[in-house]
Amino acid sequence: MRRHPLGWGPALGPPPSFRSSEEHPVLEDFFTSLLVLVCVGVLAFAVLTVKKLYQGQR
Structure with missing residues (x-):
């Protein structure tokens, strides 16, 4: 389990090496x-x- 960068418990989300677009x-x-x-x-x-609004004004 990864730790939060500031030490607040486990980090949420994918690891930094996760590359969705690749x-x-x-x-x-x-x-x-x-x-x-x-x-x-x-x-x-x-x-x-x-366009329809302006046509209705004529």
């Missing part, structure tokens, strides 16, 4: 792509909403 680059790319798609979707919805 072990699962495909998984990281998948979630990055998913995040980009969600951002594009939210932006498109916001643009459509503003």
Whole structure:
């Protein structure tokens, strides 16, 4: 069991040698792509909403 760096008991979380991006680059790319798609979707919805709001004022 690892010790906390300041001596407060056991350290929580993965050890410092844990490298998520080196072990699962495909998984990281998948979630990055998913995040980009969600951002594009939210932006498109916001643009459509503003467009519809201005159309209703005419």
